[in-house]
Amino acid sequence: MLPRFVPAGRRRPVDLVVPGSSLAEVCAPYAAVTGPGPRLELRSGDDLLVARYDGAAAWLEVTAGGRTSRHRSRRFARTEAPARAVGLALTGTHLSVLTRGPGPWLVRGRVDLRDRVDTRDEAWLARLRSDAPVAGRFGQLGLRDLRRVDGVPGGRVLLSATSAGPGFFDTAHTSLWELDPETLGLTHLSDVFFRRPDRPGAYGDHATHVLRDGDEWLVATSTWGDFDRRRPTVGVTLARTTADLLNGTHLLDTEPLALPVDGLGSVGVWDPHLVRSEDGWLVGFVSATRFFRFHPAVAAGPTLGDLTLRGAATDLTQTEGTTLAHLDGAWRVLASDKVRRRYPVFDLDLRETGALEAPYPTNIPWPTLVPTGDSWLLVGFNGRPSGGPLPGYGTHGDVVVARAVHADYGVS
Structure with a gap:
């Protein structure tokens, strides 16, 4: 039997950033940064991926190919209370902005970058940088x-x-x-x-x-x-x-x-x-x-x-x-x-x-x-x-x- x-x-x-990791370890498009806001970024060459939080709502900005676009969710951008932390995550071709506190990480906005940036390109990934307080591999x-x-x-x-x-x-x-x-x-x-x-x-x-x-x-x-x-x-x-x-x-x-x-x-x-x-x-x-x-x-x-x-x-x-x-x-x-x-x-x-x-x-x-x-x-x-x-x-x-x-x- x-x-x-x-x-x-x-x-x-649940970890937005793998504890103890760094962007230098990123070999595929799975990276994240966290901090208090109001602005977090991931940069590779002239491409700039930004999360913004103004104390009431969070959104994304993407600069690539000489053009900047703004991406704000009509339904989910606003936070119910002031967030204690903001996160920016790149997962595959998708860029997301998240907030945490009170409560767990919640996705406030997302955009697919497949027609803007080749996030799977290894040379692009090798140039990935950020000045965020916490930055590393996505968890x-x-x-x-x-x-x-x-x-x-x-x-x-x-x-x-x-x-x-x-x-x-x-x-x-x-x-x-x-x-x-x-x-x-x-x-x-x-x-x-x-x-x-x-x-x-x-x-x-x-x-x-x-x-x-x-x-x-x-x-x-x-x-x-x-x-x-x-x-x-x-x-x-x-x-x-x-x-x-x-x-x-x-x-x-x-x-x-x-x-x-x-x-x-x-x-x-x-x-x-x-x-x-x-x-x-x-x-x-x-x-x-x-x-x-x-x-x-x-x-x-x-x-x-x-x-x-x-x-x-x-x-x-x-x-x-x-x-x-x-x-x-x-x-x-x-x-x-x-x-x-x-x-x-x-x-x-x-x-x-x-x-x-x-x-x-x-x-x-x-x-x-x-x-x-x-x-x-x-x-x-x-x-x-x-x-x-x-x-x-x-x-x-x-x-x-x-x-x-x-x-x-x-x-x-």
Whole structure:
């Protein structure tokens, strides 16, 4: 029998600027500055990005290409009371002004810079400067898409996560965290960004799995970093590196990870999970027949460059977070089914064999199993937003942890 899980706790680390970081560490367009106002800026060459706050309202000014524009939200610019702090955040191509106090950080205005500034250009990023009191890498408004980092020696519980930005998927990025299995405390270790094989620039791709394989790290990620709802497409890339991914910030070169979707009518793939088994490689992933209708799938092969489709649960329509787990001597596939609000368990041919008996939070929490001695944790997330109403969907969520009541099922 699989263990039964009961709620153990929730965590919500929120940092507009990664503590102790600096703009010199910024290698992708994820930067932020904070201060008391009335003016904060990010500058690169002749391009100037400004947040202003006059004690009653906050807005943005953008100077690029010899032109200055002003961006003020009619509904959300005004503060209910004097703010104690002002923030300016660059996340992907989006620039946001936020205020804090009384209460948490709230987004007061936002503008998309994609037609004004190439924020992903590495030379532009290298020139980024500010005289703000606090300036550095953008942190997160919430965490989602949590996966265990596999193959880590020493018994540490490490997780990859999607650090939510102030908006949809193209404002988020990948981060690595350490989880204390007793206190459930989370420590931010690093941020990971990606170069694409088919275009220049630095991207905040996410929904990532990190695996230690011999002397190198394998990092498989989903190309959500420039997702455009007008022309939606998502794929999976793979990076290999010997760098110390558990500290600082990293910009990794990637190659396409070709996932087989024969007969699935797939328009996109995401949520990769890699396993080196005794017979070769297994890769769990999600395949979409349209945006957003998706289901879990599994590929297998002797190498990651020679995969064939093993199975797919095509009858499911909003099921993702495909996760491979070695349970009591056999490989199983776990997933998260939003429609039925449950975690189904499959064999490698995607035939359902059961389900986790566990609380199911909001949104589509991934079923990340973490062995802790003779027990288990189930690490997921929920859809609770942050940053106020202006950002819309994408600022979630809380890290939601459940603990096994009993653990008589083997894991590796």
